[in-house]
Amino acid sequence: MPLPFLTADRAFDELDDDHADGAALPHETQDRWRRPYRPGPWRVGAAAVLLLLASYLLFAAMIVAFAGALPGAGVCVAAATAVIAGALRMLRVGAWVSELGVRRIGFFSTTTLPWARVSVVRTVQQPVKWLGLPRTVQGQAVVAVPNAGDPPRPLITDHNADFLGRPEAFDMAADAVEGWVAECRN
Template sequence: MPLPFLTADRAFDTADDVALPFDDRERWRRPYRPGPWRVGAAALLLLLASFVLFAAVVIALTGALTGVPSSAAIVFGVALAVIAGALRLLRMGVWVSVRGLRQVGFLVSRTTSWGQVVSVRTVQQPVRWLGLPRTVQGQALMLVRRSRPADDLPPLLTTHNADFLGRLEAFDRAADSVEAWAAEYHRG
């Protein structure tokens, strides 16, 4: 089964001279690939889910003999929750389209139309390391909107998040791409 949210279009790998290489700009797209930390964490969660699913099957088979299959349904529900969490983890990031910019978090997504965007710029500042409370010096892609001050918004991308930790060139490409989308549609 193809997972379109897992990979960015191949056009970003080959079209360095084209800022907005997508044919269909109406679709929401992530202008970068998810990083190895994010994919690794999702893979570990899916591995855990496979063990939990196996446990649900064993509980269901032994429960059928004893007449109490309700605990198997609870364990199966836990496995589905872990799978949903892994898929949501893979969807996290910045998505762009003609309609605006969407920052997808684990629980909350924020969508900003291009008309509300004042600027998108890369700044040097302390950033969170893999989303943990520890901060390190790095770069962040910041969104400035008309309706809210920039201090209230979390950074769109950082050099030390799960997508770009140890991949500074990938961060630069992704930041340039998001800035190009903002420059293109902020004018229009």
């Protein structure tokens, strides 16, 4: 039985090979923000659970609406909308790069650092948050050091939801982010 979703991934890889020389695709804009790594299983799993919860809330809203309590159905729809928005925001969290600079997207805030203000991006050993919780453990982080003497800003860590238990994926993402710095600074 053919599995078309497996061949679709190969088609994207072949498309990347066709444009390996760095030429932009005709439909791409140069200031497009890209995540240099794929979201990890912890992040995708948590978003899937939230979307499952949202589907239950929407089903509850339908039942409440058929029962005749429209204000209650509205509350359920509003809660489902908030859960869906939270799941989508959770999937966007991480480090994004473009020709303009590096962007660190958090759940509640976004910080953009232009390449002109970045002195160096490097991988360091330091205490990092475990899955974004207040508990810290010893780990690795890719940090962007601003020119103005501000403290280094961690972009990604090996204990966040994208790389927990996947050290080789963290190494590849760290190399990709550092490669973007080398490419865009020249």
